[in-house]
Amino acid sequence: MPSIPERAAALLMGLFGAVDDGCHTLTVSVAGRARGTVAVLPFRNVGEFTDVDTEVALDVIALLSLTSGRIGGAVLRTNHADDASRVLGWRLSDCTAHPLNRAEIFSAYCTDAATGEPIPPEPGAEYADAPPVEA
Numbered sequence: 001m002p003s004i005p006e007r008a009a010a011l012l013m014g015l016f017g018a019v020d021d022g023c024h025t026l027t028v029s030v031a032g033r034a035r036g037t038v039a040v041l042p043f044r045n046v047g048e049f050t051d052v053d054t055e056v057a058l059d060v061i062a063l064l065s066l067t068s069g070r071i072g073g074a075v076l077r078t079n080h081a082d083d084a085s086r087v088l089g090w091r092l093s094d095c096t097a098h099p100l101n102r103a104e105i106f107s108a109y110c111t112d113a114a115t116g117e118p119i120p121p122e123p124g125a126e127y128a129d130a131p132p133v134e135a
Contacts, residue, residue, distance in 0.1 A: 005065050007095035008062075008064035008067075011092075011096065015074060015076060015097065016052075018131050022044070022080075023044050023079050024044070024078050025040060025043075025077045026040070026042075027077075029073050040056075041059075067093055067094060070093075073091055073108075074090045074092055075087060083124050086126045087105055088130040088131075089130055097130075097133040099132055099133070100129075101130075102127050102128055109121065109127065
């Protein structure tokens with residue numbers, strides 16, 4: 001059985017593989033911690049290669065490890081040259097990712113967290129069904 005950090009690293013690699021070539025930003029958050037609950041990791045996929053800051057990736061792996069026993073979320077944004085973006089999301093638990101569909105990620109982005117009131121979608125953002133992640 002792989003260790004929790006090994007499972008978290010495999011999850012990160014699976015999230016990298018969930019999108020095609022291009023420039024992306026992965027945001028991971030985990031509930032239940034006062035500090036260090038969010039990590040942001042820009043990366044670029046080119047063929048089989050992922051260009052990423054290794055130190056930040058290690059921070060994300062540490063944060064993903066915390067999903068063992070807690071819940072969290074991951075949002076992956078792909079930026080396009082025309083200022084448009086594609087937004088995917090997953091619920092995280094026990095170092096696994098559960099895909100959100102288009103309506104779920106739209107709701108998460110277009111609801112004010114403090115009030116629960118709807119807010120307008122970001123201009124140029126396409127909210128899409130997240131694919132399953134192999135971890």
